[in-house]
Amino acid sequence: MDELFEELSAGKLELSNRLVMAPMTRSRAVHDGKVTALHAEYYAQRAGAGLIITEGTQPSVRGQGYVWTPGLHSDEQVEAWREVTDAVHAEGGVIFVQLMHTGRVGHPSLYPDGGLPVGPSPIATGEQMWSPEGMLEHPEPREMTLDDIAEAVADFAAAARNAVAAGFDGVELHGANGYLIQQFLADGSNQRTDAYGGTIENRIRFAVEVAKATADAIGPERVGFRVSPGSTANGVSESDTSELYDALVAALAPLGLAYLHIMELGDREQTRRIRAAWPGTLILNPHPTPESFPSKPEDGVEALREGVADAVAFAELWLANPDLPARIKAGGPYNEADRAGFYGGDHCGYTDYPVLS
Known part of the structure; x- marks a missing residue:
């Protein structure tokens, strides 16, 4: 397991190990989209990661797709996040925020004006959103204009x-899991006939x-990008995955950019x-x-040894094991994740979650 604990330079970042905490929505x-002292405690507990990538955080009011998710589009939200970044940095950690516009994955009940979610084309996900009042159907989104x-x-x-003002070391752009960026990439959800639809180039x-635009705003060395080639999450579909991601990566x-982050879905050849x-x-x-879900430390070691990754991200392992590096070094045991929470x-x-004594 020694490979997981080697230092890594990523852009201008110096990471103490190659264990990345993957973004996980926790609601x-x-x-009003503000994080709390509880978030600061949660992330600070996991500051032993070489890099923490936060839960998906909406860049705008219309970018929200779930209840109780945080934003980074108001001064109050920026100030609240500063408590989190200060707590992580005090523990020696490095933290990026994932910027997630959910696009058509949304519902009018989330927005103050009661309007529709937006997407590249007026095609609904066919899925539902949880709410305190029960499950709600995703409506047909409003097709986005050029404006x-x-x-x-x-x-x-x-x-x-705003992320830099809040003290984050950088941002990750969520281009995966069926959210707005992947909705534009995927021909199943993007049936536009203008410069943003049709061909792969468009x-x-x-x-x-x-x-x-994000790289111009804060510097490319502070920007990561996440993809999930072939994902069908949230109703997306791609008929040309290999060619599509060849073009996108090129x-x-x-x-x-600081890094590219792949959510692998059982296609190692694509990776x-x-x-x-x-x-x-x-x-x-x-x-x-x-x-191979959820992924295990052995999967990460295999990927590093094969040379298909420079660092490896885990989700459920970090959720249940705030002291994950210590547990890997000790060969376990690992806490079981409480799905109810x-x-x-x-x-x-x-x-x-308890730590090793």
Whole structure:
């Protein structure tokens, strides 16, 4: 397991190890999108990660897709996040915030104006959103105009500037899991006939514009980008995954981003293709086979030894084991994740996992 504990330079970042805490939605923000002292405790407990990537955080009001998720589009939200970044830095940690615009994955009940969620095309996910009142159908989204697209790009850049003001070391752009950026990439959810739809060159345009604008706003060395090739999460579908990500990676490579983060979905060959084309740091959430969920430390070691990753991200392992590096070095044991505490609630299943004595 020694490979997991080697230092790593990622852009201008110096990471103490190659264990990354993957972003995980936990739905514990207060109603106005602010994080709390509980978030500061949760992330500070896990500051032993080489890099923490926070839960998905909306860059705008319309970017929200779930109840009780945090934002980075108001002064109050920025101030609240500063308590988190201060706590992590006090423990010697490095922390990026994941900027997540959920696009069509949303519901009018989330927005003050009661309006529709937005997407590249007026195609619903076919899925539902949990709410305290029960499950709600995702409605058909409003197709984004060219002005809406430009506004969304600007919102990502503004949220990145807010992240730096809040003390984050950088941001990760969520281009995975069926959210807005992947909705533009995927031909199942993007059936536009203008410059943002149709050909692969057009479908990657929004993703590349967001990456460029964010890099211009805070510096490319502070920007990561996450992808999940072939994902069908939230109703997306891609008919041309290999060609699509070949083109996207080729367009992102010259930007000098801090890293590319792959959510692997059992297609190691696709990971190898991206690794060969990506010139910078690559973080892998390793799932070498469809059955390998959740990923294990051994999966990470295998990926590092094969050379398909420079660092490895784990989700459930970090959720349940705040002292994950110590547990890996000791060969376990590992806490079992409490699924009842995944979303919403208080400290139970959040900050109360025991550490090795």
